[in-house]
Amino acid sequence: MTKSFRIAFKVSIIAVAAIAAILIASIILWMIGADVSDTFYVIIFEPLTNMLHISEVLIRAIPLCIIALGISVAYRSGIINIGAEGQMAMGLLAFTGVALAFPDVPRPLLLPLAMIAAMIGGGIWGFIPGILKAKLNVSELLSTVMLNYIAAQFYSLCLRTIYLDPAEQVYGTGTPQSMRLTENVWLGRITGRLHYGIIIAIVLAVLIFILMWKTTMGYKMRASGSGARAARYGGISVGFYLALSMAISGAFAGLAGGVELAGVHRRAIEGITNNYGFSGVVVALFGGLHPFGIIPASFLFGLLIYGSTLAPTMVGVPANIVQVMQGIIIIVIVTAQMVLSNAYFQDRVWRRYQALRKKEV
Amino acid sequence: MDNRIKSLSMEHITKRFPGVLASDDISINVGEGEVLALVGENGAGKTTLMNILMGLYQPDEGRILINGQSVKFRGPEDAFRAGLGMVHQTYMLVPNMTVTENVALGYRNTGKKRFDMKAVRQHIEEISGKYGLSVNPDAYIWQLSVGEQQKVELVKTLCLGARFLILDEPTSALTPQEVDELITLLHKMTDELSIIFISHKLQEVKALSNKVTILRHGKVVFSGNTNDYSSQEIAAKMTGHEIILPKNAGRREKGRCVLSVENAIVMSDRRIPALNGLSLDVREGEIVGLAGVSGNGQRELAEAINGLRRVESGRIVFFGKEISNLSPREIIDEGMGYIPEERNTEGIVPPFSIKENFILKDVSSSTFSSKGFVNGGRIDSAAERLVKRFDIRCPGIETAAGSLSGGNIQKVILAREIERKPKFLVAVYPTRGLDMGAVEFIHSELLKIRESGIGILLISEELDEIMNLSDRIAVIYKGVIQKILDKNEATRERLGILMAGVKEE
Numbered sequence: 104m105t106k107s108f109r110i111a112f113k114v115s116i117i118a119v120a121a122i123a124a125i126l127i128a129s130i131i132l133w134m135i136g137a138d139v140s141d142t143f144y145v146i147i148f149e150p151l152t153n154m155l156h157i158s159e160v161l162i163r164a165i166p167l168c169i170i171a172l173g174i175s176v177a178y179r180s181g182i183i184n185i186g187a188e189g190q191m192a193m194g195l196l197a198f199t200g201v202a203l204a205f206p207d208v209p210r211p212l213l214l215p216l217a218m219i220a221a222m223i224g225g226g227i228w229g230f231i232p233g234i235l236k237a238k239l240n241v242s243e244l245l246s247t248v249m250l251n252y253i254a255a256q257f258y259s260l261c262l263r264t265i266y267l268d269p270a271e272q273v274y275g276t277g278t279p280q281s282m283r284l285t286e287n288v289w290l291g292r293i294t295g296r297l298h299y300g301i302i303i304a305i306v307l308a309v310l311i312f313i314l315m316w317k318t319t320m321g322y323k324m325r326a327s328g329s330g331a332r333a334a335r336y337g338g339i340s341v342g343f344y345l346a347l348s349m350a351i352s353g354a355f356a357g358l359a360g361g362v363e364l365a366g367v368h369r370r371a372i373e374g375i376t377n378n379y380g381f382s383g384v385v386v387a388l389f390g391g392l393h394p395f396g397i398i399p400a401s402f403l404f405g406l407l408i409y410g411s412t413l414a415p416t417m418v419g420v421p422a423n424i425v426q427v428m429q430g431i432i433i434i435v436i437v438t439a440q441m442v443l444s445n446a447y448f449q450d451r452v453w454r455r456y457q458a459l460r461k462k463e464v
Numbered sequence: 465m466d467n468r469i470k471s472l473s474m475e476h477i478t479k480r481f482p483g484v485l486a487s488d489d490i491s492i493n494v495g496e497g498e499v500l501a502l503v504g505e506n507g508a509g510k511t512t513l514m515n516i517l518m519g520l521y522q523p524d525e526g527r528i529l530i531n532g533q534s535v536k537f538r539g540p541e542d543a544f545r546a547g548l549g550m551v552h553q554t555y556m557l558v559p560n561m562t563v564t565e566n567v568a569l570g571y572r573n574t575g576k577k578r579f580d581m582k583a584v585r586q587h588i589e590e591i592s593g594k595y596g597l598s599v600n601p602d603a604y605i606w607q608l609s610v611g612e613q614q615k616v617e618l619v620k621t622l623c624l625g626a627r628f629l630i631l632d633e634p635t636s637a638l639t640p641q642e643v644d645e646l647i648t649l650l651h652k653m654t655d656e657l658s659i660i661f662i663s664h665k666l667q668e669v670k671a672l673s674n675k676v677t678i679l680r681h682g683k684v685v686f687s688g689n690t691n692d693y694s695s696q697e698i699a700a701k702m703t704g705h706e707i708i709l710p711k712n713a714g715r716r717e718k719g720r721c722v723l724s725v726e727n728a729i730v731m732s733d734r735r736i737p738a739l740n741g742l743s744l745d746v747r748e749g750e751i752v753g754l755a756g757v758s759g760n761g762q763r764e765l766a767e768a769i770n771g772l773r774r775v776e777s778g779r780i781v782f783f784g785k786e787i788s789n790l791s792p793r794e795i796i797d798e799g800m801g802y803i804p805e806e807r808n809t810e811g812i813v814p815p816f817s818i819k820e821n822f823i824l825k826d827v828s829s830s831t832f833s834s835k836g837f838v839n840g841g842r843i844d845s846a847a848e849r850l851v852k853r854f855d856i857r858c859p860g861i862e863t864a865a866g867s868l869s870g871g872n873i874q875k876v877i878l879a880r881e882i883e884r885k886p887k888f889l890v891a892v893y894p895t896r897g898l899d900m901g902a903v904e905f906i907h908s909e910l911l912k913i914r915e916s917g918i919g920i921l922l923i924s925e926e927l928d929e930i931m932n933l934s935d936r937i938a939v940i941y942k943g944v945i946q947k948i949l950d951k952n953e954a955t956r957e958r959l960g961i962l963m964a965g966v967k968e969e
Contacts, residue, residue, distance in 0.1 A: 318836050319827045326824065330813035335772065336804055337813075337824035338793035450480070454524075 120439035128428045137420045145417045146410030158297035164405030166359040168304040170383030172311045173355025175392040180348035181328035186247025187356040188380025189254030190225035194357025197224030199371040206285040213287040221361030222354040229353015237342030281371040290366040298366030308394035469628045470496045477526035486512040488682040499659045501673035505899035509682040510662045519543045549626025551617045559606040567620045607733045612759045631661040666695040710908045711932045719748035728778035730768045738764035740943035749917040753934030761943040762923045771795040801886030811877040814866025819847035821865045854879040871902030892923040941965045
């Protein structure tokens with residue numbers, strides 16, 4: 104197989120996939136009577152046209168990236184963490200708690216402290232399903248989803264009670280939110296709303312790469328995930344690494360919450376988690392469970408999420424239709440990825456191609 | 465409709481996989497009541513050819529004819545419907561279903577509209593009674609040993625009413641008596657049906673087949689009537705050179721006892737005792753062969769010694785230290801080496817590269833890591849050295865171990881265990897399913913280890929292997945040691961009788 108054939112094969116598969124995605128999405132848009140080309144422009148290219156838009160894309164990519172990194176650690180260790188949504192909420196709670204309790208502690212101390220608290224909050228929430236799986240073989244799909252509900256309700260409860268902004272009580276408006284957090288826990292901003300969390304996300308990606316591929320701990324986690332029986336045979340305590348990977352995964356989700364609070368919202372409100380915990384699973388898988396794949400993947404998904412917020416105002420297409428289109432795009436991309444990684448298919452096409460060429464000669 | 469298969473032939477079959485030509489213009493022909501032996505080394509393309517016949521793969525070129533008519537199998541269902549039944553080398557059973565349910569799965573494939581479990585069960589009992597293949601219809605597959613699973617596969621295929629049998633190494637897990645029985649049985653069955661069987665074992669080829677076809681590297685290198693050639697001639701044609709398996713010729717003065725199992729009681733996965741107070745000693749520098757039909761507690765014994773299974777009562781003493789119920793890690797650190805039964809899932813982490821598999825037990829050792837970071841350079845150089853020293857055929861040390869052939873996977877495991885310089889080695893079915901070349905290599909390595917003064921507990925069903933390598937032979941039956949023989953006292957017949965549970969007076 105020649106190199107040029109391989110490239111041509113890849114390019115044509117991607118082209119076919121793109122055309123398929125555009126076609127299906129166009130049919131849907133056409134059916135609801137929207138302007139097809141304008142809609143595409145708004146959700147895919149408009150967000151890239153100026154710095155303001157780009158920074159908005161990036162601030163959505165930051166939590167996605169951090170959460171997806173954590174999920175990739177758990178996934179590679181053999182446990183599927185779909186509880187990042189709840190772990191992030193617990194991180195938010197812990198972060199807010201520290202910020203509210205010690206408003207006067209100087210920033211160099213308070214910010215790291217609050218971030219660590221967020222990691223511990225999320226970490227515990229991840230550790231619970233991890234240890235349940237390790238010790239009692241409880242399905243993580245069940246436990247993480249259930250813990251999501253508990254965390255979401257608990258978060259909501261806290262916003263209405265102990266964290267509730269005293270001003271809300273005074274004026275009686277009753278919006279469930281905390282008071283504005285002390286400046287001592289804020290992350291600085293680079294441009295627009297884009298904050299330094301982006302540096303944190305990139306540094307974490309490098310750290311995860313080192314952890315998983317350069318340390319003995321990462322080796323043992325990957326071994327537990329790729330072959331639990333062999334790992335046990337090799338003297339690796341699989342249960343321990345399972346629980347540890349979930350604690351790390353949860354800690355990352357919690358940290359994503361902390362970064363989001365410190366960089367964007369700066370007060371605990373409802374809806375901060377914004378389904379990042381679930382999108383994070385897709386980002387992690389789409390990024391090939393590798394940090395250097397997760398970075399571009401989170402950017403792409405940040406773009407899609409932001410694009411869907413622009414569509415209703417700019418072309419009058421409802422946001423949920425945009426989400427339908429996102430779903431289609433994701434399915435097509437994932438399918439194309441599967442086809443591309445199928446060596447058998449590639450080999451068959453190559454032989455067909457050669458047979459054709461022979462005939463011509 | 466006359467549904468007998470009077471002739472079956474495959475003509476000019478060619479099948480390519482990425483980078484490999486698995487079948488290269490192969491033609492075979494089997495007439496009614498004939499037995500064709502398909503012989504060749506691992507990776508010669510025998511299994512691929514049979515999978516094509518069963519419709520699991522589509523050939524790139526060539527065709528299949530039944531009774532002179534061209535047929536096309538889109539999947540195994542089509543092949544079943546045509547009356548073909550195959551027992552695969554890697555068993556196609558659903559682990560978390562019972563034997564009955566697994567057989568019932570096959571019934572659906574034959575197109576019968578409905579079945580009730582009772583009838584299936586009855587049929588199983590009937591078939592297993594008729595052929596003397598004892599299986600427990602209510603056992604879950606995951607609870608069964610490899611040998612027992614093979615019996616289930618045979619029963620399943622027979623239950624489905626196959627009129628043309630394809631057997632992929634059918635005897636590898638049976639005792640010599642059972643092999644003889646099976647051969648007699650298959651002989652009888654040729655009144656009704658034809659058989660293709662894949663084997664490495666030339667005795668069986670000689671005993672059972674009318675015709676033999678030898679494959680090498682996806683090509684037919686030889687085809688002829690079995691009776692016209694001696695085993696030696698066939699062996700030479702198979703490998704391209706002559707192979708003589710090494711023997712344990714050494715006489716050693718008795719060393720000290722290094723591993724002693726005392727009255728061990730260990731449960732099987734079914735929570736019934738698999739070891740019933742088993743006691744066994746192994747001294748340094750000797751190979752103790754543990755002979756027995758699989759499923760008599762061998763797996764549980766190996767796992768208990770290695771900390772992978774709880775010892776309910778009794779003791780396991782290793783170099784004077786009690787190791788029962790220590791963690792696998794602690795036992796590894798005591799110097800235990802272990803070649804496990806399931807080489808594909810337990811002996812290696814399949815998606816991991818060869819070099820990563822070499823350090824499975826030692827990633828945290830000072831050789832390959834410092835302060836928690838792995839030392840990539842040392843790992844690479846050690847891997848390069850081991851690949852060369854053990855002649856592991858692979859594209860490189862980055863290749864996923866799971867993509868290697870069985871023989872090469874076993875070499876990876878052996879290399880890792882030997883390189884660790886263990887004080888003792890437990891080897892479970894170390895050559896199961898391997899071709900003669902690989903067997904020769906592994907046997908000579910085991911003998912080398914013995915020469916260096918290390919004790920080996922060799923668990924095997926291959927009597928030749930046990931008799932060639934062992935200093936003493938212990939026969940296990942239903943979780944206890946039936947008898948321990950010195951290698952001079954052991955004969956195939958005597959061992960076979962002991963393995964069948966008959967007590968000697």
